[in-house]
């Protein structure tokens with residue numbers, strides 16, 4: 659088919675490559691990550707280069723870029739303490755979550771500055787964000803520097819899930835009630851929009867008769 663713009667990725671400058679990949683890989687869920695620094699100060703920041711990468715045990719991965727050649731507070735805290743908490747960002751908390759993306763100095767705690775209510779961690783020293791209906795307390799499993807070293811992938815094993823009854827019936831997470839917020843390219847966010855249902859074609863992993871992985 660003609661009319662496509664074909665771009666050799668290796669020729670791109672960093673800004674163009676970032677704009678393209680962030681515009682293409684959409685929608686992205688937002689991990690609103692809390693960490694603590696060596697002094698116990700609580701940090702909160704959003705990350706949308708994020709997904710689950712294993713289910714047994716459950717593992718999530720977040721790509722954290724560098725800022726002016728330095729580690730971001732979240733990355734430094736994860737390396738220093740070995741723990742982080744993923745708070746699921748929702749439509750209701752979008753505004754505050756977005757504000758956490760500002761460039762606060764390391765000594766400023768975003769939850770303090772923005773009045774974010776916290777709940778104590780159960781299996782880690784990292785507090786959870788009360789406005790979020792789902793928290794995953796995680797322990798760092800490994801981190802992997804990628805490409806030219808501007809990005810590092812942090813992989814964590816989930817130690818404890820915390821699920822609000824508003825979104826969890828004891829078996830399933832209700833995506834509609836959760837109202838997760840998604841990040842698009844540039845300054846854009848999106849809600850879920852229309853939901854489509856199709857019967858599953860294979861059994862989920864671990865269920866009787868399972869043939870999928």
Ligand SMILES: Cc1cc2nc3c(=O)[nH]c(=O)nc-3n(C[C@H](O)[C@H](O)[C@H](O)COP(=O)(O)O)c2cc1C
Nearest residue numbers: 703704705706707721722723730731732759760761
């Ligand atoms: C919705 C959203 C998603 C973001 N996703 C990422 C990401 O995936 N990786 C990253 O390095 N920065 C991401 N950022 C930028 C960080 O949140 C920002 O650099 C923040 O200041 C880091 O805070 P910290 O220094 O307290 O860790 C995102 C910002 C927003 C608002």
